Structure formats: C-alpha cells, structure tokens
Amino acid sequence: MDSEVVLRLDTGDVLVTFVPTAPEVLPGVVRPAGVPKVRLLARPESTPATAVGSLDVVAARLAADGVAVHPGLEALLDLPEAAPLLHTLETYLELACSAQATAEALHLHRTSLYYRLQRVELLAGTDLKDGTERLALHLALKVARAAGRLAGS
Structure with missing residues (x-):
C-alpha cells in the first residue's frame, strides 16, 4: 500500500x-x-x-494543516457572489477542462461558460491555459471543500 x-x-x-x-x-x-x-x-x-481519490486525501491533509494553496482562489472563497464561479471552475477541472462536457453538466451555453471562466481568471489572477495553475487551482478547490469553505461541502 x-x-x-x-x-x-x-x-x-x-x-x-x-x-x-x-x-x-x-x-x-x-x-x-x-x-x-x-x-x-x-x-x-x-x-x-x-x-477516496489520492488528490482528496492530500487535500484533506493540507486543509487540516491550514495550508493555503492558491492565493487568487482565497480571494474568491471570501466572496459570497463568487459561488457560481467556483462551482463552474470546479466542474470544469473535474471534467478534464472539457468545455462541452462542462457546459452540458451545468446546463449552460458554451459562451456563458467561457465568460465565467474568464471572470475566474480575472478575479483569481490566474491563467487556465497554464497546466501548473490548473493543478494548483484544482488542489486549492479540493482543500477548500475539505475545510468546508465551499458551498455544498
């Protein structure tokens, strides 16, 4: 093991x-x-x-230690009106960044999805085209969920 x-x-x-x-x-x-x-x-x-998934185990451990993983996401977690953006980002990352699958899962037009993702990039100061940033954001979302900071945690 x-x-x-x-x-x-x-x-x-x-x-x-x-x-x-x-x-x-x-x-x-x-x-x-x-x-x-x-x-x-x-x-x-x-x-x-x-x-649970290995990433979930790591996230739970980091959440228990109070480790901040992505500073840009921290700002979004503190904004109640950012909940739909965070849900969109989490769904997008969980679905391997497939715009089509994410739009279908969220019942959005792809243009609306792209708009939300651009808002996330702007507000979090990130670039979703960067693989390292996507990994950091995904881990940060998992940590936030493990810490009970995401809606529906």
Missing part, C-alpha cells in the same frame, strides 16, 4: 507525494550540510487511498 510522504521545508513550503513504503531514510539521497532533516509521515491506515 502506498504511503503519503509530507515534506515540510523551513521556508514553509509543503510537498506531498506517495511512495510504495514509508522509509525512515530515502535510499541514495545524501543530505548536504546545512539542509534540515525531513520528517516522513505515513498516511494513517484509517484513510486508505482506495476510499
């Missing part, structure tokens, strides 16, 4: 990954002088990856 490995750096950055086992040390990795030791945390057996 895969184990969750959480790397917390002195800078406050968090890196989460999954490995086949949770070793005490990483073989073949030599820590240079001055680099702090990294604590490896195994995911509790009570939350197996098969119960």
Whole structure:
C-alpha cells in the first residue's frame, strides 16, 4: 500500500507525494550540510487511498494543516457572489477542462461558460491555459471543500 510522504521545508513550503513504503531514510539521497532533516509521515491506515481519490486525501491533509494553496482562489472563497464561479471552475477541472462536457453538466451555453471562466481568471489572477495553475487551482478547490469553505461541502 502506498504511503503519503509530507515534506515540510523551513521556508514553509509543503510537498506531498506517495511512495510504495514509508522509509525512515530515502535510499541514495545524501543530505548536504546545512539542509534540515525531513520528517516522513505515513498516511494513517484509517484513510486508505482506495476510499477516496489520492488528490482528496492530500487535500484533506493540507486543509487540516491550514495550508493555503492558491492565493487568487482565497480571494474568491471570501466572496459570497463568487459561488457560481467556483462551482463552474470546479466542474470544469473535474471534467478534464472539457468545455462541452462542462457546459452540458451545468446546463449552460458554451459562451456563458467561457465568460465565467474568464471572470475566474480575472478575479483569481490566474491563467487556465497554464497546466501548473490548473493543478494548483484544482488542489486549492479540493482543500477548500475539505475545510468546508465551499458551498455544498
């Protein structure tokens, strides 16, 4: 069974990954002088990856730690009138950024969908054409849902 490995750096950055086992040390990795030791945390057996998606497990862990993942999305989470935009963004990302599938799922004309996505980009200061941004937004939405900050959480 895969184990969750959480790397917390002195800078406050968090890196989460999954490995086949949770070793005490990483073989073949030599820590240079001055680099702090990294604590490896195994995911509790009570939350197996098969119960929920791996991204959901990571999001729940980050939400529990209070980690902010995307600053632009934080601003939208605080606006009650942004709920439809957040729902649109979440649906779009869940449906692999398929405009057709998202428009159908939300019962929107594609022009309306594109307008909403442009509003998200503007208000969140992001670019949905950037894969890294899409990943950060998707993870941030999962974290917000795990923390109960999204409508319908």
